[in-house]
Amino acid sequence: MKSNIDYSLYLVTDRKLMAANSIEECVEQAVSGGCTVVQLREKTASSREFYETAVRVRKITADRGVPLIINDRADIALAVNADGVHIGQEDLPLEMVRRIMGKDAIIGVSVGNVAEAAAAAAMGADYLGVGAMFATGTKTDANLTGMDELRRIRAEIKIPIVVIGGINKDTVPLFAGTGIDGIAVVSAVVSQKDPCGAARELKTLFKNTMGVQ
């Protein structure tokens, strides 16, 4: 089942950037517009608030048949029966998250270059979040991953790749021919007045971009 996941429009939540009144409302609309994976990311909430939000989001994603991935916190993922965990280079090591979550969980890793990508794939990551591709308001100081590096990662790594960081309708066409599996979007969906419409538009644009590669 893990092998059939559609990573094409991967939503990452951001409480500070969202236009909606609640994370749940934002996720509901984004999934209605075609988001295929939801990653709940809470960097400032208390553990309790993170957990309670995850319980509510879990209902929405389960109803729609969309995988729910929890950022960083394997304990919260277990507590809400999420489908997986996404970890960065500053989170728990992949082998520990795998041990905690079990073999059926989806575990994704943020990587910025070929070396990190190869290490994550070798340790059993299910997919990679590659970036940040472009500077953004949230990641101004990030070391950006260039298109050439992305192509090297794609050439070397066989597991699904989603790109993240400054992905919006202006930048999606730049990925034509890169062979990526999906785009991870934050503000391009959550900051919009119409997250549903924004998601729908991005999904169509991504499909068209990949279709002509």
Add this chain to the structure above:
Amino acid sequence: MKSNIDYSLYLVTDRKLMAANSIEECVEQAVSGGCTVVQLREKTASSREFYETAVRVRKITADRGVPLIINDRADIALAVNADGVHIGQEDLPLEMVRRIMGKDAIIGVSVGNVAEAAAAAAMGADYLGVGAMFATGTKTDANLTGMDELRRIRAEIKIPIVVIGGINKDTVPLFAGTGIDGIAVVSAVVSQKDPCGAARELKTLFKNTMGVQ
């Protein structure tokens, strides 16, 4: 084994307050001075840094036969095979932490009053951290738990109780006759130039205080 734990001198780490060069050095000295339980608390570290510190502290506590409790993060507790998890009212619910950690794990809960204490005990907490008892530099805005409330908690709840918040050599004697099982110390040990000597002194003082109740 859980029922034999000596809670008398319960150390809570604090990276910002410590005088030692590292958490490990601080824990090593505190345990040498007689601390009977170590709670690793990291409120600002990344998950990776928290995990890596926990791996190193785990070696020290295992060598000394002292239980290691992880603050808030059940996933990190699982990753380092800690003995338990301590949760506050803003952390994951106790029933979820129990499900994640299993029945043999030590789970402690911070409570401030009888209602919270009774709820935690009913849900299967192994011990209670009661407080904050006195105002401190780290908890200036906390609602304090009075001595009368502590006595009511003790009268109603049978599981072990440690008091926390402003516990030092001046305040320990005030607990004579309260029937508590231990004192949780932060700055009274970690901020001292000689954490080992400070721990030894506090332990003797606590034993003497309880002995004459």
